[in-house]
Amino acid sequence: MVKIGYLGPRGTFTKLAVDTAFNGVDTQSFTTIPECIDAVFHDQIDVGVVPLENAIEGTVQLTVDYLVHQARLPIVAEIVVPIQQHLLVSPDFSKDLTEVSNVYSHSHAIAQCHQFLHLHMPEAAFNFTSSTGKAAEIVSNSEQEIAAIGNTLAAKEYGLKIYKENIHDYPNNHTRFLVLAKDKNIAAIKHEAETEKTSMLITLPSDYAGALHQVLAAFAWRKMNLSKIESRPMKTGLGNYFFIVDVNQPYDEVLFPGVKAELEALGCNVTILGTYPVYQMDL
Numbered sequence: 332m333v334k335i336g337y338l339g340p341r342g343t344f345t346k347l348a349v350d351t352a353f354n355g356v357d358t359q360s361f362t363t364i365p366e367c368i369d370a371v372f373h374d375q376i377d378v379g380v381v382p383l384e385n386a387i388e389g390t391v392q393l394t395v396d397y398l399v400h401q402a403r404l405p406i407v408a409e410i411v412v413p414i415q416q417h418l419l420v421s422p423d424f425s426k427d428l429t430e431v432s433n434v435y436s437h438s439h440a441i442a443q444c445h446q447f448l449h450l451h452m453p454e455a456a457f458n459f460t461s462s463t464g465k466a467a468e469i470v471s472n473s474e475q476e477i478a479a480i481g482n483t484l485a486a487k488e489y490g491l492k493i494y495k496e497n498i499h500d501y502p503n504n505h506t507r508f509l510v511l512a513k514d515k516n517i518a519a520i521k522h523e524a525e526t527e528k529t530s531m532l533i534t535l536p537s538d539y540a541g542a543l544h545q546v547l548a549a550f551a552w553r554k555m556n557l558s559k560i561e562s563r564p565m566k567t568g569l570g571n572y573f574f575i576v577d578v579n580q581p582y583d584e585v586l587f588p589g590v591k592a593e594l595e596a597l598g599c600n601v602t603i604l605g606t607y608p609v610y611q612m613d614l
């Protein structure tokens with residue numbers, strides 16, 4: 332049976348994404364994103380599912396950086412799921428919100444609820460955990476007046492009460508998850524794909540006027556539609572960046588080799604990180 336790793340423990344959004352996307356698979360939880368990616372890299376599991384980007388808070392930088400710098404694995408699919416953040420407390424909590432001393436959650440989840448926390452729990456201290464599931468686990472093991480931010484699955488898994496539903500600050504909240512695997516055909520997703528995408532990693536030769544413009548022009552005149560461009564530090568010194576470019580079409584043998592050759596002629600390094608279907612899911 333295919334073994335799928337995910338950012339755990341039980342009750343995370345990543346686990347929700349895995350449960351929604353796959354049927355009849357064996358799952359294994361990992362405490363951190365790097366541990367999950369490493370397990371695929373070292374063939375301990377077949378597939379890894381990790382968060383990539385949230386509509387409110389943006390990119391999960393650890394995922395991008397670890398994939399690029401530490402363990403290059405092909406992206407074989409993308410899963411997009413709606414994210415609803417709830418405030419979770421122990422079942423016997425009966426006090427006012429202002430009496431909650433500490434809130435636990437993943438930094439991305441806390442960031443999605445900043446306005447709510449600022450307005451309703453201004454005195455509470457924030458504690459960042461490795462995932463929302465971990466935060467729920469901490470609250471379930473504590474006798475103190477603390478709360479977690481997480482989903483309905485976490486409330487169920489850890490026997491917590493949902494004190495307040497949908498506390499994220501903007502309604503259209505979604506997260507993109509990457510499916511990573513060495514074998515493209517191993518991860519059978521039980522839904523119809525919405526679209527297909529290709530992700531490319533581009534490094535510029537040096538900092539000169541118009542360099543990025545030239546890179547973008549190679550896509551523009553071929554009418555290749557980009558859905559995202561993001562720069563991240565190369566970690567080699569201030570001012571050195573790589574770019575992740577998402578192209579809204581599957582890899583083909585004409586446009587992509589053409590754009591790659593053109594960019595390489597400019598002195599860029601170009602790597603295709605994956606060409607993959609995108610699955611938009613309802614939970």
Ligand SMILES: O=C(O)C(=O)C[C@]1(C(=O)O)C=C[C@@H](O)C=C1
Nearest residue numbers: 343344345382437439462463506
């Ligand atoms: O902590 C979790 O539950 C996760 O799956 C991680 C994660 C993230 O990294 O963005 C996933 C979705 C939500 O946006 C909040 C947290």
